[in-house]
Amino acid sequence: MKKYFQSVLCALLALVFVQNSYAQVLEPSKWEHTTSKKEVNIGDQLDLIFTATIDPDWYLYSSDFDPDCGPMVTTFNFEEDASYELVGGLKAINPIEKFDDIFECNVKIFKKTGVFKQTVKVLSEKINIAGNYEFQVCSDIDGKCIPFDYDFEFDGIKVLAKSTAVEQPAAEKKEEVIKQASEPVIIPDATVDVDTAKTIEKTSIDYSKAENQGPILDPDLVIESERDKSLIWFMIFAFVAGLAALLTPCVFPLIPMTVSFFTGQGKNKGQAIIYGLSIIAIYTIIGSAIAPIMGPETANHLSTEWLPNLIFFLVFVVFAISFFGLFDITLPSSVVNSIDRKADKGGLIGIFFMAFTLVLVSFSCTGPIVGSILVSSAGGEFLKPILGMFAFSLAFAIPFTLFAIFPGWLSNLPKSGGWLNSVKVVLGFVELALAFKFLSIADQAFHWGILDRDINIAIWVVIFTLMGFYLLGKIRLPHDSPLEVISVPRLLMAVGTFTFVIYLIPGLWGAPLKALAGYLPPMYTHDFNIFANKYSDDKYELCEEPMYGDFLHLPHGIQGYFDYDQALACARAQKKPLFIDFTGHGCTNCREMEAVVWSNPEVLKRLKEDYVVVALYVDDKTELPEEQWYTSTYDNKVKKTIGKQNADLQIRRLNNNAQPFYILLGADEKVMVSPVAYDKDVNNFIQFLDEGVKQYKALY
Incomplete structure (x- = not known):
């Protein structure tokens, strides 16, 4: 009854499809069937091979996934006959695993070519193998799915008389074939099963003289869903990546610097918007042009080269010391006056170069994120990388622009309590800690050995311990106001800071600290590791x-x-x-x-x-x-x-x-x-x- 219902359903689907296609009959797949041998003895086994050639932009559902998932699996039905018997089940040869977005489950498919094999044992001189197979092919382009039901019949199989040779033990037969495998590969005779023959044939290949070409990737293994192919979804992904980039250690500390620049220089909202547009323009133009000019590996080169990382390290240290109150970072008066004069005349060079500096400093962290977009650009695509970089830079620029337009979000804290200076000092501690990430990258890439993991952790323990005492008012810096009462938010920040310090301390003896794995030097640089034997083998x-x-x-x-x-x-x-x-x-x-x-x-x-x-x-x-x-x-x-x-x-x-x-x-x-x-x-x-x-x- 179930099979009858499926057949009726498939027929109705096919009828609807034909009507909606103005009587255009589509056959996106062509099938052939053959056998592994043309001559066999009674008692031998042979493979029935079904091969589907699938049109471009179409795919065929395989037979080896959960039929209750939703899509129609490929099924083969063999008519019972006394001349043969089935050996084992149907085998789908190397289907591609895929997550089906419509049915929300894992399926297996074939693209371009699909192969199925069924082993049978010959029982009679007159062999009669027939049946039918049902399958479904779907389109990658417009989502069309078409069910089919074909019949098959094998002919041309010559069955010889039963062999009169003395039966050789199976172990001796395999040894004989293995000996032959040291010579040019010989297909075994019918006394050895097909799987054994193939295993011997493949393991006997001599690769010692072969010249390595590098990994060979079948394009069909790069599974792209409809969502991946859509420019809209690609831009959404790039936008989310831009928001994520704001959380990297070399980006978010720059936000208060932006606020200081616009509040200190008296910029207006229109110029703040130009600042955000400059960020977008710089990322979009440079990001889209850098791949065809210098190649996609440039991002990795800039993010790990010793000179830019040392510069970023020194810049963050200088910023931290400035936030602590040792000195104020100001532009020379001549430069400030020149930029102000150009701003009065409508010139926005200062705004542009502030945005350009932000892009350069943050590129060490954002480079790997935009790497895949640069590969698309280098590979000949034009619109996709530009739109992707635009979406990325849009998300990246929005917070900076909003803080530039509304600097009061940070600067309107009560002056009598010294809140603004406290925020700057806390950011100074954070910037000082994160500065060592840049030094660590250069140290690992060039193998200097100056910043091992335990040294980095020790530095962080000291920095954040001092930060905790500062939040509790035990340490005062030059521009701090007297702290008579500790507010609840400040106390909670101190609790969080000391909790973080306690979390760090076991790392001095080799604890993995998984939450910080991406920000600390690798474990092998640790000098004293009591957990060293945990993974030894x-x-x-x-x-x-x-x-x-x-x-x-x-x-x-x-x-x-x-x-x-x-x-x-x-x-x-x-x-x-x-x-x-x-x-x-x-x-x-x-x-x-x-x-x-x-x-x-x-x-x-x-x-x-x-x-x-x-x-x-x-x-x-x-x-x-x-x-x-x-x-x-x-x-x-x-x-x-x-x-x-x-x-x-x-x-x-x-x-x-x-x-x-x-x-x-x-x-x-x-x-x-x-x-x-x-x-x-x-x-x-x-x-x-x-x-x-x-x-x-x-x-x-």
């Missing part, structure tokens, strides 16, 4: 000593590599899939993923036991020997450092420059599962790793 053996292992590291005791070719060779030798981690010294999200997701025992077990792991740092400044330099085919620039070459590999082979970026690779360098980026859901990451192992076993 002496059982794991590497194929050879990792290159660059003396200054590059993996977290949680994971033993791995830092060179793609070396790691791939080991993965092939150990017959394991390769886990590629595109990461960076200055990548905050990378550290968060390692602290929150990688540290999970189930994730860690899989990384250590099921994979060969390689961490490819895209921002490392170590210069390689000249004989290892090469000119990239992507931007025609010479790649001299470890970071430049790793970044070029990611961009050139995977069309991506964001970190973190995780790839699961097979022995033939093909990406087996859709790549994963920043996602702190542990279950999603476990599913990603498990799917990689499953695909590796099926393919190799």
